[in-house]
Amino acid sequence: MSRQVLYGWGRTAPSAATVVEPQSAHDVTAHLHTSTAAIARGLGRSYGDAAQLAGGLVMVNRELGGISPVNPRGEVTVGAGVSIDELIRECLPQGWFVPVTPGTRQVTVGGAIAADVHGKNHHVDGSFGHHLISMELVTPTGTFTVSPTSRPELFWATVGGMGLTGVVVEATLRMLPVETDRVLVDTQRFKDLDSVMSEMLSGDHRYRYSVAWVDCMTRGASMGRAILTRGDHARRDQVEAPTLLPPRGSRITVPFDAPSGLLNPATIRLFNEAWYRAAPKSKVAQPQGIGSFFHPLDGVTAWNRLYGRRGFVQYQFAVPDSAGDAVRQSIETLSNSKVPSFLAVLKRFGEGTPGGLSFPMPGWTLALDLPVGPAALPQVLNDLDDIVLAAGGRVYLAKDSRLEAHKAHAMYPRLHEFATTCQEIDPQGILSSDLARRLQLIRK
Ligand SMILES: Cc1cc2nc3c(=O)[nH]c(=O)nc-3n(C[C@H](O)[C@H](O)[C@H](O)COP(=O)(O)OP(=O)(O)OC[C@H]3O[C@@H](n4cnc5c(N)ncnc54)[C@H](O)[C@@H]3O)c2cc1C
Incomplete structure (x- = not known):
């Protein structure tokens, strides 16, 4: 048991709690019986304040x-x-x-x-x-x-x-x-947002995996230019010398916080440009390893330190198909602002799950990485909230650290069903988190 300051991956909203590592279900029960406020935590990869609880008990699940x-x-x-x-x-x-x-x-x-x-x-x-x-x-x-x-x-x-x-x-x-540890990947480069979205709409059903990296720093005719990668697991007969080896661990570590401001509009623009140029205009059935296709960021340990001590916000939202224009409006809002953004990630969503806090909905999801620092950031994020709300969409709570409660309630209209289940299972309101308190997810 120790007192620790805990952060999410974006490092924007720290808080101090008592941390324990239960070894068994029995231990968890004992902790829940003796504390007044508790929450579980895993590897702390949610970006915001979901896995922390100021002044409470945080149960790290690793044992x-x-x-x-x-x-x-x-x-x-x-x-x-x-x-x-x-x-x-x-x-x-x-x-x-x-x-x-x-x-x-x-x-x-x-x-x-x-x-x-x-x-x-x-x-x-x-x-x-x-x-x-x-x-x-x-x-x-x-x-x-x-x-x-x-x-x-x-x-x-x-x-x-x-x-x-x-x-x-x-x-x-x-x-x-x-059958193998390879994914066969098709890559295409698109000059603007409309063309990549239209290709995803018409062609994603042919692929198990699909993701587009969108450049939010370009304006005009090339606004939202993108690289689309799509693929599926390779069968044995599709690759030479097939293997089933696990991905390699990370080989580079960021040893300390980069100076705040290292990631500024100029450096991010350069990075996005290099990424776009490095991608082939079109390539078919290229074998890629599990690590490089699914988890390219895992190659660098503690890469969040590159954002400096101030950290960064990841803003991810989902909007229904009928409101696909909200994706364009969001990228326009960003590209016209002074807030730099790394390549955004655009994906298609299918049906969500039946729970009241389910995030996905059939349509689009866009994830943006935004360094904390630019004075315009809070206003840009509020503008993005308005676009998402008007589109009938919602923000992903696993990435959130700054949404306001009334917006969360409007985005998750079945929140009351979720809260009712929580109250039945936890009438004394022991389970809580900084996220739950901020967004009033469970009204007491
Ligand atoms: C580089 C990067 C890429 C990511 N990409 C994606 C992505 O593509 N898609 C996506 O959906 N998410 C993505 N995420 C977010 C991440 O997958 C989720 O936030 C995930 O919940 C983190 O798991 P964790 O073990 O680190 O949990 P934590 O961040 O420690 O906790 C997250 C939530 O899980 C709860 N929790 C943890 N353990 C338990 C338990 N045993 N019982 C009950 N509740 C528990 C916590 O209370 C908290 O609410 C990404 C994150 C990073 C850093």
Whole structure:
């Protein structure tokens, strides 16, 4: 047990809490019985304040380990503290891959469930929660095994529930069979936003994975120019000397905070330009490793230090297909502002999960990395909120550290259903977080 200052990955909203590492479901129960305010934490890869609780108890899940053998149907039972990296290392050599992976392998299964993470395959495979068979959940009122058929309302509130329904200690999920450790990738460069969006609309259904990197620093005719990469796992007969090797670990570490201001409009513009030019105009069926295709940022440990002590905001939103123009408006807002942005990530979404805090909706999602510092940033973010709200969209809570409560309530109109489930399972309101307090997710 120790007192620690905790941050999210964006390092913008620190707070101090008592930190413990429960070893078992029994330990979690004991902590919930003796504290007045508690929340689970995984590897701290949510960007904002979801996995911290000022003055409360933060239960780091990493000791909740264990990976069962994968059965012939691809089902595996894992401790909630196991990371996606560890799961891939264990299962890929046996021909099984995680059904959904976010842009980093350094997240825990517990964190992946609580944020209901999505990958580049949401338009085909949905989010992490769609592949869960069951989980063991410790709550202040008891320990339950929940699934889509056993206490479904609690199961779906926990999927995407940001840790507010209890602590997941173990989960059983269905893995994806793969024949190799390669992905065959098609790459195309597009001169503007309209052309890449129209290609994604008409062609993404042909690919399991799809993502576009969009340059938000260009204006005029080349506003939103983009690189689109799409692909699927290679079969054995599609690559020379097929293997099933886990991805390599990171080889570079950022040892200290970069000076604030290193990432400014000029340097980011240069980076975006180089990235765009380095991509082939068009390339088909290029074999890429799991690491470079899914988790390119994992090659550099602690890369968030490049943003300096002030940190950065990741702003991710989803909007329905009928409001695709909101993507254009957001990128226009950014490119006309003095706020620099690294290449934004644009993806297609399919259906969300049934829980009241589910983020995805059929349509578009855009994620922006914005360094803290420019005076215009708060206003630009407020303008983006307005665009998203007017479009009937929502901001991703796993990345948020600054949204206002009334906006969150408008973006998540079924929040009251979620809050009702939380109140049933936790009548004394023990489970909480800085995020939940700021956004009044559970009204007391
Ligand atoms: C480089 C990078 C790329 C990313 N790319 C994506 C992406 O493509 N798609 C995407 O969806 N997300 C993405 N994310 C966000 C990340 O996947 C989520 O924030 C994820 O929840 C982080 O997992 P974690 O183990 O670090 O959890 P933390 O950040 O520590 O916690 C996140 C939430 O999970 C809860 N939690 C943790 N463990 C448990 C548990 N055992 N039981 C109940 N609740 C628990 C916490 O209370 C908190 O609310 C990315 C993050 C980074 C840094």
